[in-house]
Structure formats: C-alpha cells, structure tokens
Amino acid sequence: MNSPFLPEWVRSHARRSPEAPAIATPEVRLTYRELAERFRSLGARLAAAGVVSGDRVVVSLPNLAATVVVDLAIQTIGACVVEVSHAWRAPALSAILAKTGARVAVVHERDLRVWSELARLHQLRLWVVGATPASSISDAGEIAPDPTTPALRPHFARLDDPALIVYTSGSTSEPRGVVQTWRNIDANTRSIAQFLELTERDRAMLVLPLSYCYGRSVLQTHLFVGGSVFLDDRFMYPRIVFDAMRDEGCTGFAGVPTTFEIIRRQVDVRAVGLDRLRYVTQAGGAMAPETIRWARDAFGPARLFIMYGQTEATARLSYLPPEQANGKEGSIGIAIPGVDLRVVDDAGAPVPDGLVGNLVARGDNITPGYLGEPEETRRILRDGWLWTGDLVRRDEEGFLFYVGRTKDILKIDGHRVSPLEIEEAIARHPDVAETAVVGSMQDSMGETATAFVVRRAGSTLSEAGLRRFCLEHLAQFKIPKAIAFVDALPHNESGKVLRARLASELATPTPTPRQRI
Numbered sequence: 001m002n003s004p005f006l007p008e009w010v011r012s013h014a015r016r017s018p019e020a021p022a023i024a025t026p027e028v029r030l031t032y033r034e035l036a037e038r039f040r041s042l043g044a045r046l047a048a049a050g051v052v053s054g055d056r057v058v059v060s061l062p063n064l065a066a067t068v069v070v071d072l073a074i075q076t077i078g079a080c081v082v083e084v085s086h087a088w089r090a091p092a093l094s095a096i097l098a099k100t101g102a103r104v105a106v107v108h109e110r111d112l113r114v115w116s117e118l119a120r121l122h123q124l125r126l127w128v129v130g131a132t133p134a135s136s137i138s139d140a141g142e143i144a145p146d147p148t149t150p151a152l153r154p155h156f157a158r159l160d161d162p163a164l165i166v167y168t169s170g171s172t173s174e175p176r177g178v179v180q181t182w183r184n185i186d187a188n189t190r191s192i193a194q195f196l197e198l199t200e201r202d203r204a205m206l207v208l209p210l211s212y213c214y215g216r217s218v219l220q221t222h223l224f225v226g227g228s229v230f231l232d233d234r235f236m237y238p239r240i241v242f243d244a245m246r247d248e249g250c251t252g253f254a255g256v257p258t259t260f261e262i263i264r265r266q267v268d269v270r271a272v273g274l275d276r277l278r279y280v281t282q283a284g285g286a287m288a289p290e291t292i293r294w295a296r297d298a299f300g301p302a303r304l305f306i307m308y309g310q311t312e313a314t315a316r317l318s319y320l321p322p323e324q325a326n327g328k329e330g331s332i333g334i335a336i337p338g339v340d341l342r343v344v345d346d347a348g349a350p351v352p353d354g355l356v357g358n359l360v361a362r363g364d365n366i367t368p369g370y371l372g373e374p375e376e377t378r379r380i381l382r383d384g385w386l387w388t389g390d391l392v393r394r395d396e397e398g399f400l401f402y403v404g405r406t407k408d409i410l411k412i413d414g415h416r417v418s419p420l421e422i423e424e425a426i427a428r429h430p431d432v433a434e435t436a437v438v439g440s441m442q443d444s445m446g447e448t449a450t451a452f453v454v455r456r457a458g459s460t461l462s463e464a465g466l467r468r469f470c471l472e473h474l475a476q477f478k479i480p481k482a483i484a485f486v487d488a489l490p491h492n493e494s495g496k497v498l499r500a501r502l503a504s505e506l507a508t509p510t511p512t513p514r515q516r517i
C-alpha cells in the first residue's frame with residue numbers, strides 16, 4: 001500500500017477485493033465495496049451541505065459501522081474528524097465545540113436531547129445516526145439517496161494536514177485535543193502492522209471505543225492491510241463477546257488491563273474454542289504481572305504483545321516481543337519500527353542504563369501538538385522530542401521498564417515512590433482483583449499513599465491480612481498509610497482508572513469498607 005491516506009487504503013482494497021469483509025457488528029456487515037460506496041456517497045452529501053476542506057467536524061458515536069463510514073466520509077473531502085466519547089456530557093462537549101469552532105456534528109439519535117441544546121448554543125448543524133426513518137444516517141452508514149447531490153470531487157490532501165483530533169481521556173487532567181496528521185497516522189499504522197505481522201486474513205474483535213487512540217489504531221491497521229474488524233459493544237456480557245470471537249473466526253483481540261481482569265473473572269477462555277486467534281495485545285496502562293502470566297497461558301498459543309503508547313504518539317511507542325516475555329517480565333519492551341526512544345534527565349541529558357529517567361520519543365507518529373494550547377504543546381514538544389511525562393529505566397539490552405507518571409510519583413519520607421510498584425505488590429495477593437494507589441498531602445506527615453482495593457468474589461481479606469502480605473513484598477515506607485476496600489474502581493470509557501476521582505475521595509473521611517467509588 002503506497003498511499004499514506006486512509007480513505008485510499010479502503011478504495012484500493014475495494015478495487016482489488018470488493019467482496020472481502022471490512023467492517024461488521026452484531027447487526028451489520030460491510031464489504032470493502034460497500035464501505036467505499038457509502039463513505040463516497042456521504043462525503044458528497046456533506047460537501048453539498050457546505051462542509052469544506054479544513055473544517056472540523058465533531059463525531060460523537062458508539063462503535064457502529066456508521067461511525068467508520070462517517071469518519072471516512074469527513075476525511076475524504078479534506079475535513080478533520082474531531083472524535084469525542086459519546087459518553088461525555090454537555091459541559092465537556094460545549095468546551096470542545098468552542099475550542100474547535102466546529103459547525104457540524106454527527107451524533108446518535110439517543111443523545112439528541114443533549115446535542116439539540118448544544119446545537120442551539122453553538123449554532124451547530126446536526127447529522128443524526130439511528131435506526132428510525134427520520135434519522136439522517138442509518139446504523140449501517142446508509143444515507144437516503146438524493147439525485148440532486150453532485151458527484152464527489154477529488155480532494156488532494158497533504159501529509160501534514162490534520163486528519164483527526166482525538167481528545168485524551170482526561171483521567172488525570174482536563175481532556176486535550178491531540179492533533180493527528182496523515183503522516184502521523186500512516187507512520188504509526190505501518191509500524192504496528194509490521195510488528196504484529198498483520199495481513200488481509202486477519203480479523204480483529206474490537207471492544208475498545210473508536211474515540212480512544214488504541215481502539216482507533218486497531219481499526220486503522222486492519223483497514224491498511226485489507227483485513228476486517230468486528231465491532232462489539234456488548235462487553236458488559238464478556239462471554240457473549242467471546243462466543244462472537246469464536247463464531248466470527250477472529251484472529252486478534254485488544255484490551256486494557258481492566259478488560260483482562262473482567263475476562264479472568266467471568267470467562268473460561270480455553271473452553272470457548274478460539275481456534276483462529278493468532279495474537280492478543282494489551283496497552284492502556286500497566287497490567288499486573290500475575291494477570292500477564294494468566295493471559296499468556298489462557299490465550300495461548302496466541303501470542304501476547306504487551307505495548308505502550310499514548311495519544312500524543314498517535315497510538316504506539318513500544319512493544320515487548322512475545323518471545324522475550326519470560327526473560328523481560330514487567331518490561332514495556334523496545335521502540336516500535338520508525339521510533340527513537342531515549343531515557344534522559346530533566347535537562348535532557350542521557351541517563352545511564354539501570355537508572356530512572358524521563359522517556360522521550362521521536363518519530364513521524366508524534367503529534368504536532370494540542371489544538372489551541374501552545375503552552376502545553378511547548379511543554380511536551382522540545383527540540384523535536386515528545387516528553388511523554390513517564391519515568392522509565394532501561395536495562396543493558398535496551399529494554400524499557402515503566403516506573404510511573406512524573407506527576408504520579410509520590411514523595412514519602414524523602415523517598416520517590418511509584419504507585420505502580422505498590423499496586424503490583426498488592427495485586428500479587430490471590431484475593432485482590434484490582435487496586436489503585438493515590439497520594440495525598442498530610443499537614444504534619446507530608447505525602448502518604450492510600451490503596452483502594454477490590455477483593456475477589458467471596459474473599460474475606462482484611463486490612464491486617466493485606467498489610468502482612470505487603471510487608472513481605474515492600475519496604476516499610478512503601479506500605480500504604482490507608483487501605484480502603486471498595487466494590488469497584490471508577491474507570492473511563494477506555495478502561496483507565498480515574499485516579500483524579502479517587503484522589504478527590506481522600507478529601508473526605510476515609511471510605512468505609514465495601515464502598516462503591
């Protein structure tokens with residue numbers, strides 16, 4: 001595939017293998033021919049309605065076939081997709097509309113109450129996706145024919161044109177719009193497809209939202225190679241999703257740590273019979289070593305790829321080759337093809353192997369910056385390098401080990417302590433299903449750590465019992481000052497723990513046992 005532009009990838013596959021499967025959901029199936037025809041038709045309608053090259057168009061939809069059609073239609077006329085989570089509410093959406101200057105939004109009919117008011121406030125034109133005859137676009141991406149719509153004129157894009165703006169999850173701060181150019185998307189897509197060895201025979205099960213860079217990268221890599229993607233929003237019933245994986249002959253599956261914890265508790269993976277599963281990927285945060293070992297065994301012989309990245313890098317920065325899993329346990333691996341990773345001190349000077357430093361990255365996948373935020377852009381982009389905000393150490397063979405976020409590192413009794421290290425120790429206890437550690441300032445004691453812990457079903461694990469366990473695995477000063485047992489941890493739509501919400505709990509009296517956060 002020579003073209004660097006996603007719509008052309010689809011058109012090329014449609015010319016070569018028109019009846020090959022491209023996108024499917026439990027209700028809809030689209031071949032490459034159907035996908036190309038639908039986004040061409042919708043693109044023509046959008047252009048006829050006044051959407052022009054350079055416009056920003058907000059898309060707020062669940063994982064539907066129509067979502068893929070809409071995004072490609074917007075991009076094929078040279079406009080930029082502003083992808084936001086359909087779970088976000090009016091205040092966040094209103095701020096995004098003001099910053100992007102969008103005049104058009106594509107939304108789902110079930111969210112019309114919120115969007116109708118936003119449309120009035122921001123003079124916004126809505127295109128509605130849904131199953132009712134009154135909707136503009138069906139869930140399958142179909143649009144009512146209009147003989148008066150002119151043919152779609154070709155648009156000549158440039159590599160550094162913005163193709164997509166993805167808003168960060170906001171798990172630790174206010175969401176920011178990360179600009180992704182065609183060059184960014186092309187570079188990251190080719191790199192991921194290379195190390196995963198993707199081909200047109202691959203079919204991915206996608207339960208992650210397309211508003212999340214990880215979920216979007218799964219879609220883009222498979223459309224690049226001519227493979228297919230099955231979008232399934234039913235992960236609240238994981239066994240149904242796994243039955244669909246088997247029946248659809250899926251070769252790939254992607255998840256965040258929470259995804260795998262849910263599967264571990266609710267699905268006997270080996271009993272499902274995933275005969276065609278070839279690879280499994282995990283990103284979106286550090287996963288407990290015990291869970292990694294379980295996943296490697298449960299999904300075997302499929303290969304498990306542990307990956308690391310961020311939205312500012314389009315999606316991916318490093319991966320751990322599966323054959324290195326045993327010797328490099330806990331590592332986030334090596335740089336993906338085309339990316340340079342370095343470990344430096346706060347002044348940018350190289351840090352010796354074995355010592356902790358800042359992870360910086362360089363490559364064609366690195367964003368040109370945040371939309372409308374020049375100061376934040378200058379903070380993360382320095383002399384051509386992306387400062388990821390993460391602390392790592394590198395071993396003598398060049399493998400990287402994640403330590404924590406620079407903003408998350410705790411200062412306890414004069415020591416720099418990573419919450420991740422504490423979480424990994426607690427997660428080794430067989431009665432712990434999930435945990436998150438956050439810090440708070442105590443007037444007389446400095447910063448202290450609090451562990452929020454979800455016990456496995458039927459467990460009677462006590463605070464005293466967990467503290468005794470921690471003494472075996474952690475230095476005394478690293479043991480959390482407080483332990484709160486909760487029913488569940490708060491997560492955003494992409495599965496990341498909402499640490500800011502947990503930290504806000506510490507401003508109130510200590511949570512009572514079994515409290516739901």
